[in-house]
Amino acid sequence: MSFYLAIKEVWRNKGRFALIASVVALITTLVLFIAALAEGLASANREYIEKLNGELLVFQEGTQLSTTASRIGRERIAELRRVEGIEAVGQVGFSTLKLVPPDGGADINVSFIGVEPGLPGEPQVYAGQQIERDRGNNVIVDEGVVARIGAQVGDTITLKVTQGTQEEFYDLTIIGLTDRRQYFFQPAVFAPLNTWDKIRPDGGAADAELVSNIAVVRLQDPAAQEAMTTKIEQEVKDVEAANRQTAWEAIPGYAAQQSTLSTQQFFTFFIGVLVVGGFFQIQTLQKVAQIGMLKAIGLSNWTVGWTAIIQIVTVNAIGVVIGAIGTLALTANFPVTVPIMLTGATALASVLALLAIGPLGGIVSVFVLLRIEPLRALGMAQ
Amino acid sequence: MIALEAINVTKIYGTGANAITAVNDVSLSIKRGEFVAMVGPSGSGKTTMLAMLAGLLKPSHGQIIIAEKDIGRMSEGKRTKFRGQYIGFAFQANNLVPFLNAQENVELLLRLNGKLNRQSRQRARDLLDRLGLGERLKNRPGQLSGGQQQRVAIARALIHEPEVVLADEPTASLDTERAHQVVQTFAELIHEQNRAGVMVTHDLRMCKYTDRVIQMMDGKISRIIADRHEILRLAGAADALEGPAPSPNGRPVLAGDPLVAVQGI
Secondary structure: HHHHHHHHHHHHHHHHHHHHHHHHHHHHHHHHHHHHHHHHHHHHHHHHHHHHOOOEEEEEEOOOOOOOOOOEEEHHHHHHHOOOOEEEEEEEEEEEEEOOOOOOOOOEEEEEEEEEEEEEOOOOOOEEOOOOOOOEEEEEEEHHHHHHOOOOOOOEEEEEEEEOOOOEEEEEEEEEEEEEEEEEEEEEEEEEHHHHHHHHHOOOOOOOOOOEOOOEEEOOHHHHHHHHHHHHHHHHEEEEEEEEEHHOOOOOHHHHHHHHHHHHHHHHHHHHHHHHHHHHHHHHOOHHHHHHHHOOOOOOOHHHHHHHHHHHHHOOOOHHHHHHHHHHHHHHHHOOOOOOOOHHHHHHHHHHHHHHHHHHHHHHHHHHHHOOOOOOOOOOOO | OOEEEEEEEEEEEEOHHHHHHEEEEEEEEEOOEEEEEEOOOOOOHHHHHHHHOOOOOOOOOOEEEEOEEEHHHHOOHHHHHHHHHEEEEEOOOOOOOOOOOOOHHHHHHHHHHOOOHHHHHHHHHHHHHOOOOOOOOOOOOHHOOOOHHHHHHHHHHHHHOOEEEEEEOOOOOOOOOHHHHHHHHHHHHHHOOOOOEEEEEOOHHHHHOOOOOEEOOEEEEEEOOOHHHHHHHEEEEOOOOOOOOOOOOOOOOOOOOOOHHOOOO
């Protein structure tokens, strides 16, 4: 009975319910878009660190886990390698420079990351080969670079570096492609640490110690992160260690950016609850006499309540599905430079939350329906 | 055979000094196949009485027996279910479900009671046809006139073969001609289907279609007219004015008639 009444009313008042479904669809688009933007921005910021093949990152003490401020020299690396429980340590250096597109377009900012071949920090390639030599002009590029310049294994790319006031150009050969490993919102180019040190702006002199920004540590027991963090900080001088999540959360601006987007998402949800709630509340108030009559002729509160719930859930679900499909189509057609990423988990969490806004918004109207007294509604009350 | 019986029914609103006795120790019984008009001035207790007979209101004292069950002792949930099975309603306002067509509105009670099948559907169509709505089955209430809507409401009140059919001012929103048509058909169906019918009305002209007139005054039954001639005389006197159907708080229609004078209309 509830299902019959709910669906009949929606079907016979398609215009009215289509209106609220489209509002829900727009709210869904907005929520999913913000979620995709938050995920895209977060990912663009942390992708490389998130996918590192090591459990802990070691920074210079007092640098507040800042990859750009931290400096880790060979001496510290040697000490780290002696700590019991550590399987491997790789030095990683970060810098930003320009990639000169082969077609002559505008330069592209890239994260130029120095890694040690075969050690934690070097990304796994899906095409081509890993870096084999400590030196040399071979690099691995991530899919962000591939998407922007259409690079393939064997191609040569040109990096532009400003050393002092001089512009220098370096030709490097792509030997491997890896999945998306953006860092600091930029696609990544991975070079052997020595090559990185030579090319990066204000790189070290030839006779100086090879200094990286951080060390990436792979543990013998990946579950012992907490204990090993303490142990490393106790046994190695002037360093602080953190797991990957702590490290990416410490990226400047990351937390502020994510909390801003979360707040926007929350308020969009809140608006959604109010809009859906308002619509069904107005509709309920318009139907007081009708509901009173239905109760008088024998419809139970249970039936009346379920009718409203089925209606709210159906209309809301239609809106959410339309909005979700629209958002998927929209995000699929954005250029690669726009940081929009709608992952399955993000979409699912948002869609589930959006499916809840209907019942949440409509809960007041359901209570109003349950409290309608047939006598009063029919004008027979004394 | 008695279909509906009220035994020493009293309804008191409020408590202490604010208590108002709307119905005071009223007893009545209505047989199957009998159509009764309940009349009286505003505040006489007839609507409260009807609400109690319908199981919409619990009496403060006394019993209301329908289908051998005291509905005053039932829980809210049981009374609601009971209403759906044993009582048919036609209200003052049409109150049809606006998004269902005429046939679906009538079938609502069949659906509620799990009795919707090919035969009962045909019965609903036949009933609407009998009420002159055979061409209007697929029309929604908004596409029907007031009289047509009220006839759909009457069909809905009767379709599930209830023990008792109750009507609260069923002609209040109709013009004189349509009011007569509606009540006449209502009475015919009640008699044909052997139901017990109670109609609360201010329009004494409609009494001519009933078998008995119960007049209420100050919460009590002040007079019962069961004589056919007297009922017709009363209705005829009210009809003599030939004006539109009076509103519940309208002017007197025949000051000389004692019942009409009591009615205060």
